[in-house]
Amino acid sequence: MTATHPLPLVGAPAEVALATSPRTAVARAVREDGATQELLAFEVDDAKMALPLGAVKEILKVAPITAVPRAPRAVLGILSVRGHITTIVSLRATLGLAPLDALPRSARILLVDRGVEVVGVLVDAVTEVLRLTPAEIEAADVVGAGLAEHVRGIGRPAGTSDVVVLLDPIALLRPLDATRRGG
């Protein structure tokens, strides 16, 4: 079954999510078969994707982002979130998709806790909060090989024809570590 919740989308950052860490959120999603999972769904390049709701701290409207020369390709730049310098990554670039010429008005930045830091992830639009039962989720190992590491599974909300790619926030953002200097 699917439930859609209105999302608070305000200019000033709004709390949408629980204060669970992404690790526990992922761990719970994987371990606790039988429990309903809460996910934040969004659109990227016409595909529907979702992150565990617990991993998303806030949803921000897009503000002017300061580009950082020499940053990894996926990094759009930095933004000051209440005085805290926050790295903003493009989900499109992270997934190897072409950038948009112009940002749609619906574009949002999700503040995602990736363990070592909170980064902003730019998505084309946020759609809804999904509650999926185990029956509505196919785990990655069931779906089969060939899926990227950051795909946790595929969601198929009952009563719809939607296909939602369930992302693992830590694996998704792990490439950011590769740019770190080795010591």
Place this chain on the structure above:
Amino acid sequence: MSDEADRVRDEFLSESQEIVEALSRDLLLLDHGQKHGHADPDLVNSVFRGVHTLKGIAGMFNYRELSEVANVLEDLLDHVRLGRVTLEQRSLDVLFEGVEVLQRLLGAVRGESHQVDVASFRHAAHDLLGTGSPPTPDALEAYDLDPSLLGVLTEYEEHRLRTNAEQRVPLYRARVRFALSSIDTDLDGLKARLKPVAEIITYLPSVEGSGDDAIELEILLASSTPLAELRLLVGDAPIDVVPLRKGGSQTMPPPPSRPEAGPIVREEAPRPITAPLDLEKRGGEGVEGIALRAVAKTVRVDITKLDHLMNVIGELGIVRSAVGRIVDRLGARAELRQLASELQRIHRSFERHLEALQDGVLDVRMVPLGQTFDRLARAMRQAAREDTKEVRLSVTGGETEVDKLIVEELIDPLLHLIRNAVGHGIERREERVASGKDPVGIIALNAYQKGSNVVIEIEDDGAGIDAERVLARAISRGLVDASSANELDEHAIRQFVFLPGFSTTDVVTELSGRGVGLDVVRTNIARLGGVIDLQSAPGIGTKFTLTLPITLAILSALVMRVGEQTFAIPLTVVQEALFLDPDGVSLIDGREMISLRGTSLPVVRLQELFRTAPSSTARQYVVVTSLGQRRLGLVVDALEGQQDIVTKPLGPSLAGVRGFAGATDLGDQRVVLVLDAPALLDEVLSSEARFLAAPEPARGGYA
């Protein structure tokens, strides 16, 4: 109630820390004194008292291990001060070890360190205590001492009196009267004058002579200086000195007639300088100084609270800039001019008060470098001992004040440099003698303020850094290309020691390394907004110069534009800014150079370096940055002005991006990157090493 408990515990921690720091300082002085044949008994007693206090308070706060170690150390010091254990190299080493253990235990209490090995110190102390000699018969009996006098002496004072009597040092009593209001300074003056010629055994406040605003002290002195000279030295102060009578007579000499209205001793004479060690000066204000000053008018503040205040001030600065922009916009509209000028006035007043507030908070954050230097002195001593080198430390500028946070971050880099100086700089005695140098090496630690910067120099008179060897190593490690290296001068070559991968594990010793190379030192200094420079002459010595901002909290920065993008650069590294004359740019060996007052200045276009969108500005600027001896011009499109900024770190995702020290919020919703000047200079100059193709071919011989 629990707040109160925390406060009392904080009090314990900071006092303990102060005591331990004073202990190590005093031990260093003792060590110095012992080597020069005179270990000041006052210092021994001051060390004893510090340990005694520490033992007491550690016990009250239930830090059993700390209290026990202090107890062992106290026993040992008690034996030393009562003459049962001689103060010599071996006992000093044990004392140093004890203080080191205390330091670590305190670290453990604060949760900084974990395992502290107490056993080895215990054993060493135990062994030493076994060597004590039995007390000698009482020589005090020869003196005709008033029992009421003895009754007020502590056991230690009695011992000092006895020791002096045994050594046949004449004893005197002196009477002096001080105003209560100025007694601290008056007494310090008296002490300073008497110290070189006499040992002050005790001050006995006299009951009869003391009133509500003045106090008469009877001072017991031991001195080998003739009485006439002693009187002369004590000077025109209303002090009378009489010898303590020996045997026979049943009464004390009549007290000298008291000056009537109690004139007050004013001490103007300069303090005698008795030791080459500059530490001596501060030694005088050690434990006593702290205790005498500790009127209950001070509070200790957690630095994070100051950080918070500083952040608020930073935010207010942003508000100020925003208001300033509104003033400008209002001023541009004729009908609002009146309003604009009113707002302008308020704005200025706001600005003034904000500055005062900022200065006030910054001032609170300032601490003198002295304590850090004491720690370095201890480290140096230890390094010298373990390395069997003979080194003397000379310190100046310990009173120079720096932001507390900077001081904390400085300790590791400075420790590293000091250990380096001992380990790699200072030669062994034989080598020094062979090359005609003083057998004892000197390491000088100097600090001074220079504008809004603090400069710290660590200089040794050792072997210097052999540029040839540095070059060979840099080439063998692939840090530099052999062919381009031809064009480097020695100074440039020596800077290779700062490159990552230059100093590697094979030169790391227990002492000078801890696995950290000079590149880390430089990175740490750069993180503080500072720069480090190295100068060296073979056979003469090496000097590291650290230039640091006085405070971290707020930096003055130059804001500049490159294409569409804005950057800030700390003014500490900006030497000047000038127009770029497009015709004045010459291409030398693939590197753009301009001529700046007769010298060649390599320049780099930030637009190219950062690959930002090209701009179409007609006029460009060169921002001349300098770092020690090295200079680089940054070509930018516009200068937007100077602004105080609070640099905030970039997240871990951007840790690998070179060239930026962080970012700052300029207040108009603009976040701008703060350039990491040292990194840029390195990147552009050292690695490519093409900039030195220019003049100066002079190479004075080979290293």
Place this chain on the structure above:
Amino acid sequence: MLDRVLVVDDSNAIRAFVRASLEATGHARVVIEAASGFEALRVLPRDRFDVVIVDINMPDIHGLEVIKLVRASKAHAAVPMLAISSEGASKDRERALALGADAWLDKPFTPESLLRSIDGVVEKRAGSIRGVGGEPA
């Protein structure tokens, strides 16, 4: 409840400890601190105290001298006085008592033992004052 207690000790931590022990328990209304013998000499003529607590081991003017001076002064001749110091130096202890301290308390001490000792010296003095019938409270 005592009104004014003077604590003379060069250790900030000990003074803070004494202050916390006395003020927090309501044992004393106000604890006045002196950080050295000189401080004490400066404070003493200007004030009256119900109890004076003196550390023995202090630089320059040490506790024994403070005790002697306090006892010699008119205003404080009968003030209850508690000497505090670490164990050891038994001669110092004898001398402190000989000079007029009413009791000796070894460091480290607990708030409870401090309060007990203070009550002890106050009682002792109250008794002797009644006996002499002098000094008003």
